[in-house]
Amino acid sequence: MSSFSDYEYRKQPGFDMNTFEGVNQAIPMKTLVIHCFDPRAAEIPKAVAEYFEDEVCPGESILDGSGNRVGHTRTLFIETNAGGRAAFALESVAAMDYIFSVQKVVVVHHSFCGTTTLTPELLIEEFHDHHHADISTMFDHESLAIMDFDKSIKYDIKLLRPSPAVPKHIKLCGFFYEISSGKLTEVVRDIPG
Numbered sequence: 001m002s003s004f005s006d007y008e009y010r011k012q013p014g015f016d017m018n019t020f021e022g023v024n025q026a027i028p029m030k031t032l033v034i035h036c037f038d039p040r041a042a043e044i045p046k047a048v049a050e051y052f053e054d055e056v057c058p059g060e061s062i063l064d065g066s067g068n069r070v071g072h073t074r075t076l077f078i079e080t081n082a083g084g085r086a087a088f089a090l091e092s093v094a095a096m097d098y099i100f101s102v103q104k105v106v107v108v109h110h111s112f113c114g115t116t117t118l119t120p121e122l123l124i125e126e127f128h129d130h131h132h133a134d135i136s137t138m139f140d141h142e143s144l145a146i147m148d149f150d151k152s153i154k155y156d157i158k159l160l161r162p163s164p165a166v167p168k169h170i171k172l173c174g175f176f177y178e179i180s181s182g183k184l185t186e187v188v189r190d191i192p193g
Contacts, residue, residue: 027100032096036115041110047184048184055076060073082115083109084113086107090165091165107172108175110179111179116146116147124136124144149187
C-alpha cells in the first residue's frame, strides 16, 4: 500500500462510492472552462467568470479550526490542453460531472494560438519525421490544429453535444478570447431545451 493512501477519499472510514453525491458542499464548482495551456491565455477563466457574473474565480480556500483546507469558494474549474480543444477534455467532463455535478462547459479558443501555426497533416508528418511514430489515428483529426477560429469553436461544441461523456442537461458555450485586449466574444451557445 502506498504511503499516500491515507489521503484517498475511498479509504476514509464510512466512505461509500455507491452513495457518494459529490463534493459540491465543500467546493461548489459548476462550470468547466476548456482553454489552451498557453500562459498568455491564463486570464481566460477570470474573463469567463466575469462574463457569466454568477461565477467565482479565483475564489479562496475555506479552512477549518485546525487550518485544514476543507473547501473552496471557486465555482469554475479549468481543463487546459493544446489549443483548448474539447476532444482532449472529454474525460474531465465525465469525471467532473460525477465529482461536482457540472452544469456548464465552456470552450475558449484564443488569438495567436500556437495551433494556428500548423495543419493536422503537418503535425502528423513532423511528429513522424522527428520521432518515427505514426500518430495519425490516435486523435480527432479536426482537433489537431485551428484552421479557422469560428469553425473550430463551433466544431468543439458540436463534438461535445452528442458525446456520451457529456450529460444531456449540460449547457455548452463557445468563446473567442483576444489575448492582448482581454476581450471575450461569445460565438456559440447550446442550451438544452
